Amino acid sequence: MTIENLISEIRKKNSFLCVGLDVDLDKIPPFLLMEDDPIFSFNKAIIDATHTFTVAYKPNTAFYEAYGIKGWKALEKTIKYLNTAYPEIFTIADAKRGDIGNTSTRYAKAFFDDLGFDSVTVAPYMGRDSVEPFLAFENKHTILLALTSNEGAADFQTLKNGKEDFYKQVLRISKTWKNSENLMYVAGATKAEYLAEIRELVPHNFLLVPGIGAQGGNLKEVCKYGLTENVGLLINSSRSIIYASNNSDFAEAAANEAAKMQLEMKAILNGIH
Numbered sequence: 001m002t003i004e005n006l007i008s009e010i011r012k013k014n015s016f017l018c019v020g021l022d023v024d025l026d027k028i029p030p031f032l033l034m035e036d037d038p039i040f041s042f043n044k045a046i047i048d049a050t051h052t053f054t055v056a057y058k059p060n061t062a063f064y065e066a067y068g069i070k071g072w073k074a075l076e077k078t079i080k081y082l083n084t085a086y087p088e089i090f091t092i093a094d095a096k097r098g099d100i101g102n103t104s105t106r107y108a109k110a111f112f113d114d115l116g117f118d119s120v121t122v123a124p125y126m127g128r129d130s131v132e133p134f135l136a137f138e139n140k141h142t143i144l145l146a147l148t149s150n151e152g153a154a155d156f157q158t159l160k161n162g163k164e165d166f167y168k169q170v171l172r173i174s175k176t177w178k179n180s181e182n183l184m185y186v187a188g189a190t191k192a193e194y195l196a197e198i199r200e201l202v203p204h205n206f207l208l209v210p211g212i213g214a215q216g217g218n219l220k221e222v223c224k225y226g227l228t229e230n231v232g233l234l235i236n237s238s239r240s241i242i243y244a245s246n247n248s249d250f251a252e253a254a255a256n257e258a259a260k261m262q263l264e265m266k267a268i269l270n271g272i273h
């Protein structure tokens with residue numbers, strides 16, 4: 001998907017919400033466990049109920065890999081379903097990959113060509129040659145971890161390397177890489193105050209912002225510093241939407257949570273806040 005298509009979908013829906021599909025069989029409604037493929041059944045119901053309020057879905061691959069081959073098949077069915085039923089929706093494989101060049105190329109092929117995701121999250125630690133193989137794919141997007149939402153972000157990312165924080169060097173240096181126009185960045189909602197400085201370094205790139213909902217981030221704060229004239233934000237929320245209920249009304253409850261967030265986003269986009 002092109003960035004222009006993503007922006008047009010955001011404008012059409014007045015939403016920049018990304019629903020995280022982090023499926024945990026201990027948290028889904030127990031009656032779904034009788035199904036042939038409970039993970040896919042859960043995802044399909046959540047997607048069908050929430051797609052009008054959201055512009056992106058983000059399965060975190062850990063939640064599928066944890067169930068072995070069955071989990072990977074459910075991930076494959078989920079992305080095929082999204083690409084067939086809702087091709088206008090942006091898809092993110094939250095896989096946090098990155099390795100020596102020839103290995104990164106295989107990761108990129110797996111997520112972009114084989115599975116058909118629009119984007120994949122990538123760790124920057126191994127540097128340019130570990131990321132450029134992902135960037136080489138046309139109309140595919142590499143979402144580089146910059147400033148993550150967890151406490152451990154302080155262990156390396158906000159440490160000064162010379163005069164500059166490490167995460168700022170990730171932003172600045174990655175902009176010089178080949179096909180860097182295909183870069184987006186992860187910036188945690190729990191560190192909204194850093195977004196102003198992030199925006200100075202990457203004024204035009206989309207930011208994937210996890211940490212609203214279960215991790216306590218604040219949507220208005222994030223928007224205050226992170227919004228651009230092309231919106232430039234994808235706000236992810238996983239547990240607070242998909243586990244809003246674990247009864248027979250789970251999909252409706254998820255839709256209600258997504259609708260609430262979309263209304264807030266619409267108000268922000270229309271300048272009411």
Ligand SMILES: O=c1ccn([C@@H]2O[C@H](COP(=O)(O)O)[C@@H](O)[C@H]2O)c(=O)[nH]1
Nearest residue numbers: 060148149188210213214215237238239
């Ligand atoms: O900095 C980061 C990077 C990734 N994540 C992932 O996003 C979701 C958040 O889930 P919630 O249930 O909304 O907390 C999850 O898949 C994380 O692994 C992140 O939280 N922070």
